Amino acid sequence: MNNLSKSVLEKIKKAGLRPRPKWQFVAWRVLFWIIFILSVFVGGGAFGMIFHQLFGTEWGFMHKGMISPFYGVMLILPYICWFSVLGVMVAISFKTFSQTKKGYKYRPLLVIGISVFLSFLLGLFVYQMQLSHGMHEQMKGFGPYAKFNQKHDAMWVAPENGVLMGEILEISETSFSLKDMNGENWTIHFTDEDLGVEPGDRAFIMGEESAQSEFVATEIKVRGDRFERKFGPRS
Amino acid sequence: MHDDSQTADTELVALALQNPDYFTPLVERYEPKLFRYIRRFAGLSKECAEDVLQEAFLKIYRNLNDFDGDLKFSSWVYRIAHNETVSYLRKNKKKETVTIENNDPDMINLLDVLESDANVVNDAKKMEIREKVRQVLGELPQKYREVLVLRFLEELDYAEISDVLRKPMGTVATLLNRAKTKFKELAIKNHLTLLLHE
Numbered sequence: 001m002n003n004l005s006k007s008v009l010e011k012i013k014k015a016g017l018r019p020r021p022k023w024q025f026v027a028w029r030v031l032f033w034i035i036f037i038l039s040v041f042v043g044g045g046a047f048g049m050i051f052h053q054l055f056g057t058e059w060g061f062m063h064k065g066m067i068s069p070f071y072g073v074m075l076i077l078p079y080i081c082w083f084s085v086l087g088v089m090v091a092i093s094f095k096t097f098s099q100t101k102k103g104y105k106y107r108p109l110l111v112i113g114i115s116v117f118l119s120f121l122l123g124l125f126v127y128q129m130q131l132s133h134g135m136h137e138q139m140k141g142f143g144p145y146a147k148f149n150q151k152h153d154a155m156w157v158a159p160e161n162g163v164l165m166g167e168i169l170e171i172s173e174t175s176f177s178l179k180d181m182n183g184e185n186w187t188i189h190f191t192d193e194d195l196g197v198e199p200g201d202r203a204f205i206m207g208e209e210s211a212q213s214e215f216v217a218t219e220i221k222v223r224g225d226r227f228e229r230k231f232g233p234r235s
Numbered sequence: 236m237h238d239d240s241q242t243a244d245t246e247l248v249a250l251a252l253q254n255p256d257y258f259t260p261l262v263e264r265y266e267p268k269l270f271r272y273i274r275r276f277a278g279l280s281k282e283c284a285e286d287v288l289q290e291a292f293l294k295i296y297r298n299l300n301d302f303d304g305d306l307k308f309s310s311w312v313y314r315i316a317h318n319e320t321v322s323y324l325r326k327n328k329k330k331e332t333v334t335i336e337n338n339d340p341d342m343i344n345l346l347d348v349l350e351s352d353a354n355v356v357n358d359a360k361k362m363e364i365r366e367k368v369r370q371v372l373g374e375l376p377q378k379y380r381e382v383l384v385l386r387f388l389e390e391l392d393y394a395e396i397s398d399v400l401r402k403p404m405g406t407v408a409t410l411l412n413r414a415k416t417k418f419k420e421l422a423i424k425n426h427l428t429l430l431l432h433e
Contacts (some may be wrong), residue, residue, distance in 0.1 A: 004289060007289060008262050009262075010257075012255045012296055019296060019298070020300060021300060024299045024300075040417045104397070107405055107406070
């Protein structure tokens with residue numbers, strides 16, 4: 001026995017060292033896989049929210065110049081936030097995957113690509129199942145997201161530019177009352193008798209302010225893509 | 236594919252898990268290789284390299300249950316020794332200097348990088364060339380030095396290097412190519428190529 005092996009053996013015996021139990025290594029590996037899967041899922045949620053913002057925004061209203069360009073930033077901001085969340089999740093998934101037993105054998109770009117792709121598919125599912133809408137509804141009451149959401153929604157209250165957004169309260173034959181995102185009540189007039197909206201729906205309305213708290217709709221869209229209809233101007 | 240030594244390693248690991256005395260043959264088998272590797276890669280003094288190696292063996296023992304035969308035992312122990320060395324260098328913020336003994340005959344293997352057809356027979360010149368190679372190696376960044384040492388001095392194949400460094404094979408190949416290019420540049424700068432053709 002040479003000096004080093006003697007010294008190693010002595011240290012092992014003196015300190016009473018024992019090999020770490022196998023379950024500890026297995027637990028670490030399982031933990032890495034759990035973090036990897038979770039990060040892909042959270043990434044999927046972020047994608048879902050990106051789709052929710054993308055398809056829930058009235059880009060057409062913006063193109064028509066009905067909201068201030070300043071508020072354009074408010075439209076882009078959610079994407080930056082959710083893409084940042086997605087970026088962090090992809091980084092976590094890559095790091096944890098590379099810590100798995102054979103994770104290092106795969107090229108980083110491949111791992112990142114697969115993680116993004118899986119999150120993308122999950123995001124589509126989340127959006128299709130309207131889970132992203134549910135997530136938005138859950139989050140809109142909390143912290144910075146609530147503040148941002150209020151500001152974001154308030155930018156759609158611009159009757160002078162022909163845009164209104166709010167919650168439908170009561171519906172009659174040719175009009176309904178609406179509480180806008182700033183809490184003001186409006187009477188919205190429309191021409192279609194079979195409008196199909198319900199109290200509680202959140203509607204984007206394009207048209208013209210006809211009198212104090214009166215608005216004539218030329219286009220109404222219920223958030224969530226349930227409904228979209230154009231109207232002729234009320235005579 | 237498992238050769239005889241790998242089978243013997245695996246059996247010794249199983250025995251060492253029951254009784255630490257069986258760990259001794261494993262230490263004796265890998266001590267010279269790992270000691271040489273640590274010195275070649277990190278340029279540590281004999282004493283420092285021994286300390287690092289001892290810690291590496293203790294870590295190998297503590298982690299024996301993590302070895303499951305998916306990769307060669309030799310690659311696994313090289314990985315732990317490598318990580319321990321990197322960790323030592325980081326902790327000690329040591330400026331690495333390659334202090335490989337001038338009589339390390341394998342140093343000449345690195346001349347393969349230069350693809351030179353020079354045939355050196357003179358012992359004094361061999362010594363001088365080894366010293367130059369040592370110097371060039373010492374000037375290389377760590378990421379290039381480690382792959383060159385593993386490939387040309389430890390003679391590990393790409394898959395083994397990938398297992399030791401925990402990097403994909405493609406990355407290892409890219410690193411090796413860049414390391415060779417850098418080595419050639421430094422060889423020219425340090426007049427190693429001239430020395431070969433004198």
